[in-house]
Amino acid sequence: MAKRRGAQWLAALRTPLGAFSAALVLLVLAVAVLGPILWQDAASVIDTNAIGQAPSADHLVGTDELGRDIFHRVLVATRLSVVLALIAAAIGVVTGLVLGMLPAVLPRPLARLVTSAVNIAVAFPGLLLVLFFAVIFGVGKNGAVLAIGFALAPQFARLTQTLSASVAGRDFVSAARVAGVGRIRLLFRHILPNIGEPLAVNATLGAGGSLLAFSGLSFLGIGVQASDYDWGRLLNEGLNGIYVNPAAALAPGVAVVIAGLAFNLFGETVAGVIGVRARLPRLVHRPLQTAKVDDRPDSDDxxxxxxxxxxxxxxxxxxxxxxxxxxxxxxxxxxxxxxxxxxxxxxxxxxxxxxxxxxxxxxxxxxxxxxxxxxxxxxxxxxxxxxxxxxxxxxxxxxxxxxxxRRIGRQLAEVSEQHQGLSRAKAFERAVDRLRAVRIPAAGRRAKQxxxxxxxxxxxxxxxxxxxxxxxxxxxxxxxxxxxxxxxxxxxxxxxxxxxxxxxxxxxxxxxxxxxxxxxxxxxxxxxxxxxxxxxxxxxxxxxxxxxxxxxxxxxxxxxxxxxxxxxxxxxxxxxxxxxxxxxxxxxxxxxxxxxxxxxxxxxxxxxxxxxxxxxxxxxxxxxxxxxxxxxxxxxx
Missing domain, CATH: 3.40.50.300 (P-loop containing nucleotide triphosphate hydrolases)
Known part of the structure; x- marks a missing residue:
C-alpha cells in the first residue's frame, strides 16, 4: 500500500503540473528559510544617497524612501509572509474541523445551533468576515492571523460536516455503534480517517488563500505593523512611489502571486494523487391499527x-x-x-x-x-x-x-478493548482467535490485512x-x-x-x-x-x-x-x-x-x-x- 502510494507521488511529480508546483513550493520554502539569514543585513541598510532610486545594477528593483534595497526586503519578507499565512490556515483548519465535528458529539439542540451558525457564517463573503474579525481582534499581525483563521473556519467546517454525513451512514459506522463504540471514539477512529484526504487537499488550497488574505490586510494597514514587514506592507509602501518606480510595487506583488500559485498548484497535485473521496415541523403520526401481540408468552429464555x-x-x-x-x-x-x-x-x-x-x-x-x-x-x-x-x-x-x-484484526479487537477491558495485544489475540473460529485461513496473517x-x-x-x-x-x-x-x-x-x-x-x-x-x-x-x-x-x-x-x-x-x-x-x-x-x-x-x-x-x-x-x-x-x-x-x- 505504501509502495503504491509512493509510486503515485513519483508519477504525479513527473507530470508538468506536479514538477512545476513542487519546484515552486520548494523555492518559496527555501527563500523563507534562507532569506533572513542571507539578506537581512542588505535589506536593513539605510542609504540616504540612494533614496527612491529606480532599478539598477546595484538595486535590481530599486530602493524605498529610506534607500533600502527593495529586492532584498522582498526576499526577507518571505519568511514572515509564509509563516503567518500557514499559521492562519492551521487555525482555520483546526477550528473548522472542531466546528464540523461538534454536531456529531453534542446533544441535538446544541448540534443544530452549531450547524446553523456555520451555515450563516458561510453565507457571508470571506472578506467581510476577515474585516469583522480584524475589528474584534485588533490591528497587528496577531489580530490578522486570528481574523483570517476564524474567517476560513466556517467553510472548512461546512466541508467537514458534509463529508462526515456521507460517511456516517455507512455500514461499518453502524457496526461500530452496535459494538458500543462511543461517539468521540467513533469520530476519530472511523469517520475522520475516511475523510482525511479531501480535508488535507482543501487545507493545502486554503494556505494559498490565507497568504493572499494576509497580504491584503497588511496592504490595508491592518496586518503587519512597523518595524516588521511582509509582502502586503511592502506593496503598500511601493504604491506611494508607483509613478516614479513601478517596480517597487511590482516586486512584492509578483512574490504574492508566485507563492499563492505554488500552494494552489501543489494542492491540485495532492488532489490528483490521493483523490477526493470524495429543524422539522412538529407532526402527528397517522393513526395505526394496533397489532395483536405475539401469542407466545414470555419465558426466562x-x-x-x-x-x-x-x-x-x-x-x-x-x-x-x-x-x-x-x-x-x-x-x-x-x-x-x-x-x-x-x-x-x-x-x-x-x-x-x-x-x-x-x-x-x-x-x-x-x-x-x-x-x-x-x-x-x-x-x-x-x-x-x-x-x-x-x-x-x-x-x-x-x-x-x-x-x-483500518486492518481487520484491529477492528475486531476494538470490541474487546471497549467492553472487556483487554489490552491492545490481548484484544488482538482474541480477534485472531475469532477469525480462526469462523474458518478464516491463516488467521494471524489475515488479521493484519x-x-x-x-x-x-x-x-x-x-x-x-x-x-x-x-x-x-x-x-x-x-x-x-x-x-x-x-x-x-x-x-x-x-x-x-x-x-x-x-x-x-x-x-x-x-x-x-x-x-x-x-x-x-x-x-x-x-x-x-x-x-x-x-x-x-x-x-x-x-x-x-x-x-x-x-x-x-x-x-x-x-x-x-x-x-x-x-x-x-x-x-x-x-x-x-x-x-x-x-x-x-x-x-x-x-x-x-x-x-x-x-x-x-x-x-x-x-x-x-x-x-x-x-x-x-x-x-x-x-x-x-x-x-x-x-x-x-x-x-x-
Missing part, C-alpha cells in the same frame, strides 16, 4: 420481545411509516427468518431493534426489550455495553461493513467473527448471503447454524429468499408493506402458509423439479409506497382472493393455530388454493 414496533420518517405533509405495528418474540437458541420483497420493512425492523435508526427517524413501541432491558428508554451509556457484547449485526454489503482504512484484501465470503465471515468477539445472545443477519455464490452461501449459513448450536445464540435471518429461510430457520415472519402478515413455523410438514402472499412467495421459488419449459411464476403488481398506503389490506390490489372487505378494512394479525398467526380475512381459502400467483413469462419478483 426470551432474548427479544417486540410489541407494536413502528418506524416513521417525517415529510412536509405528515409521516411516512415504513414499519407498522410489528410484534414478535425471539427466544434463546431460536432461529427466525424475516422475508419479504424489497421495501417491506425487513431491514428497518432489524435496525430499529439494534437502535440504529437516527433522527429524524422515529422509533416507537409498546415494548422493545432486549435481554430484559428496555431498549427505547434505557440511556445510551447504559445500553452501549449490553448491545456491544450481546447483540451482533451482520450487514448486507460486507465491503461497506468494515472501515476501509485490510478489508479489500478479503474476498466477499471472507468479509462476511469476519463480520460474524466481530459479532463473536463478545458473547452475543442475538445475531441479526441482514441479507448476509446476497451477491455470494451458492457454495459460500451454504458455508455462511452453516457457520451461523454452528454458532447457534454451540453458544445457544438466537438468530434473526433477514432475506428475500423464502426457500433459504425455510431451510435454515424454525419460524418465518413474512412482512409486506411494513407489517407482519404471517408468522408461522417452517419445520417440515408443519409449514402450511395461510396468507396468499406467503404462498405466492413460495410459488416463485425454483428448485431442481421446476419445469424448465414453463414460464416463471411471478407476483403481479408492486408493493405500495410507504407514504401511499391504501385503505384495507395492503396486498388486496395484488390478491385474486380480495373482497370488498379486504379493500376497506385492514386485517389484524390473529392466531389461527399454535404458534401460527396470520393477517388475512380469508386464511382458509388461501390454505386450499394456490391463489396469489400468476404464471407469466419473466422472472420472479
Amino acid at each position: 426470551t432474548v427479544l420481545a417486540v410489541e407494536n414496533l413502528e418506524v416513521a420518517f417525517p415529510r412536509s405533509s405528515g409521516w411516512t411509516v415504513p414499519v407498522r405495528g410489528v410484534s414478535f418474540t425471539v427466544r434463546a437458541g431460536e432461529a427466525i427468518g424475516v422475508v419479504g420483497e424489497s421495501g417491506s420493512g425487513k431491514s428497518l425492523t432489524g435496525l430499529a431493534v439494534s437502535r440504529l435508526i437516527e433522527s429524524p427517524g422515529s422509533v416507537t413501541a409498546d415494548r422493545l426489550d432486549f435481554a430484559g432491558t428496555p431498549v427505547l428508554t434505557t440511556p445510551e451509556r447504559e445500553l452501549r455495553t449490553l448491545l456491544g457484547t450481546s447483540l451482533a449485526m451482520v450487514f448486507q454489503d460486507p465491503m461497506t461493513s468494515f472501515n476501509p482504512t 485490510y478489508p479489500h484484501e478479503f474476498s466477499g465470503g471472507m468479509r462476511q465471515r469476519a463480520m460474524i467473527g466481530m459479532g463473536l468477539m463478545g458473547d452475543p445472545r442475538l445475531i441479526i443477519a441482514d441479507e448476509p448471503t446476497t451477491a455470494l455464490d451458492v457454495t459460500v452461501q451454504r458455508q455462511l449459513l452453516r457457520l451461523l447454524a454452528q454458532t447457534r448450536a454451540e453458544r445457544d445464540t438466537a438468530i434473526i435471518l433477514i432475506s428475500h429468499d423464502i426457500a433459504v429461510v425455510s431451510q435454515t430457520c424454525e419460524r418465518i415472519l413474512v412482512m409486506y408493506a411494513g407489517r407482519i402478515v404471517e408468522d408461522l413455523p417452517s419445520a417440515g410438514p408443519e409449514m402450511t402458509p395461510r396468507h396468499p402472499y406467503t404462498r405466492a412467495l413460495l410459488a416463485t421459488t425454483l428448485d431442481l423439479d421446476t419445469d424448465r419449459e414453463a414460464a416463471l411464476a411471478v407476483i403481479p403488481g408492486r408493493p405500495p409506497e410507504p407514504d401511499r398506503m391504501p385503505e384495507g389490506c395492503a396486498f388486496a390490489a395484488r390478491c385474486p382472493l380480495a373482497t370488498d372487505q379486504c379493500r376497506a378494512e385492514e386485517p389484524e394479525l390473529v392466531v389461527v393455530a399454535p404458534e401460527h398467526r396470520v393477517a388475512c380475512w380469508h386464511p382458509d381459502e388461501a390454505l386450499s388454493s394456490a391463489a396469489g400467483v400468476v404464471v407469466a413469462a419473466g422472472g420472479a419478483e
Whole structure:
C-alpha cells in the first residue's frame, strides 16, 4: 500500500503540473528559510544617497524612501509572509474541523445551533468576515492571523460536516455503534480517517488563500505593523512611489502571486494523487391499527420481545411509516427468518431493534426489550455495553461493513478493548482467535490485512467473527448471503447454524429468499408493506402458509423439479409506497382472493393455530388454493 502510494507521488511529480508546483513550493520554502539569514543585513541598510532610486545594477528593483534595497526586503519578507499565512490556515483548519465535528458529539439542540451558525457564517463573503474579525481582534499581525483563521473556519467546517454525513451512514459506522463504540471514539477512529484526504487537499488550497488574505490586510494597514514587514506592507509602501518606480510595487506583488500559485498548484497535485473521496415541523403520526401481540408468552429464555414496533420518517405533509405495528418474540437458541420483497420493512425492523435508526427517524413501541432491558428508554451509556457484547449485526454489503482504512484484526479487537477491558495485544489475540473460529485461513496473517484484501465470503465471515468477539445472545443477519455464490452461501449459513448450536445464540435471518429461510430457520415472519402478515413455523410438514402472499412467495421459488419449459411464476403488481398506503389490506390490489372487505378494512394479525398467526380475512381459502400467483413469462419478483 505504501509502495503504491509512493509510486503515485513519483508519477504525479513527473507530470508538468506536479514538477512545476513542487519546484515552486520548494523555492518559496527555501527563500523563507534562507532569506533572513542571507539578506537581512542588505535589506536593513539605510542609504540616504540612494533614496527612491529606480532599478539598477546595484538595486535590481530599486530602493524605498529610506534607500533600502527593495529586492532584498522582498526576499526577507518571505519568511514572515509564509509563516503567518500557514499559521492562519492551521487555525482555520483546526477550528473548522472542531466546528464540523461538534454536531456529531453534542446533544441535538446544541448540534443544530452549531450547524446553523456555520451555515450563516458561510453565507457571508470571506472578506467581510476577515474585516469583522480584524475589528474584534485588533490591528497587528496577531489580530490578522486570528481574523483570517476564524474567517476560513466556517467553510472548512461546512466541508467537514458534509463529508462526515456521507460517511456516517455507512455500514461499518453502524457496526461500530452496535459494538458500543462511543461517539468521540467513533469520530476519530472511523469517520475522520475516511475523510482525511479531501480535508488535507482543501487545507493545502486554503494556505494559498490565507497568504493572499494576509497580504491584503497588511496592504490595508491592518496586518503587519512597523518595524516588521511582509509582502502586503511592502506593496503598500511601493504604491506611494508607483509613478516614479513601478517596480517597487511590482516586486512584492509578483512574490504574492508566485507563492499563492505554488500552494494552489501543489494542492491540485495532492488532489490528483490521493483523490477526493470524495429543524422539522412538529407532526402527528397517522393513526395505526394496533397489532395483536405475539401469542407466545414470555419465558426466562426470551432474548427479544417486540410489541407494536413502528418506524416513521417525517415529510412536509405528515409521516411516512415504513414499519407498522410489528410484534414478535425471539427466544434463546431460536432461529427466525424475516422475508419479504424489497421495501417491506425487513431491514428497518432489524435496525430499529439494534437502535440504529437516527433522527429524524422515529422509533416507537409498546415494548422493545432486549435481554430484559428496555431498549427505547434505557440511556445510551447504559445500553452501549449490553448491545456491544450481546447483540451482533451482520450487514448486507460486507465491503461497506468494515472501515476501509483500518486492518481487520484491529477492528475486531476494538470490541474487546471497549467492553472487556483487554489490552491492545490481548484484544488482538482474541480477534485472531475469532477469525480462526469462523474458518478464516491463516488467521494471524489475515488479521493484519485490510478489508479489500478479503474476498466477499471472507468479509462476511469476519463480520460474524466481530459479532463473536463478545458473547452475543442475538445475531441479526441482514441479507448476509446476497451477491455470494451458492457454495459460500451454504458455508455462511452453516457457520451461523454452528454458532447457534454451540453458544445457544438466537438468530434473526433477514432475506428475500423464502426457500433459504425455510431451510435454515424454525419460524418465518413474512412482512409486506411494513407489517407482519404471517408468522408461522417452517419445520417440515408443519409449514402450511395461510396468507396468499406467503404462498405466492413460495410459488416463485425454483428448485431442481421446476419445469424448465414453463414460464416463471411471478407476483403481479408492486408493493405500495410507504407514504401511499391504501385503505384495507395492503396486498388486496395484488390478491385474486380480495373482497370488498379486504379493500376497506385492514386485517389484524390473529392466531389461527399454535404458534401460527396470520393477517388475512380469508386464511382458509388461501390454505386450499394456490391463489396469489400468476404464471407469466419473466422472472420472479
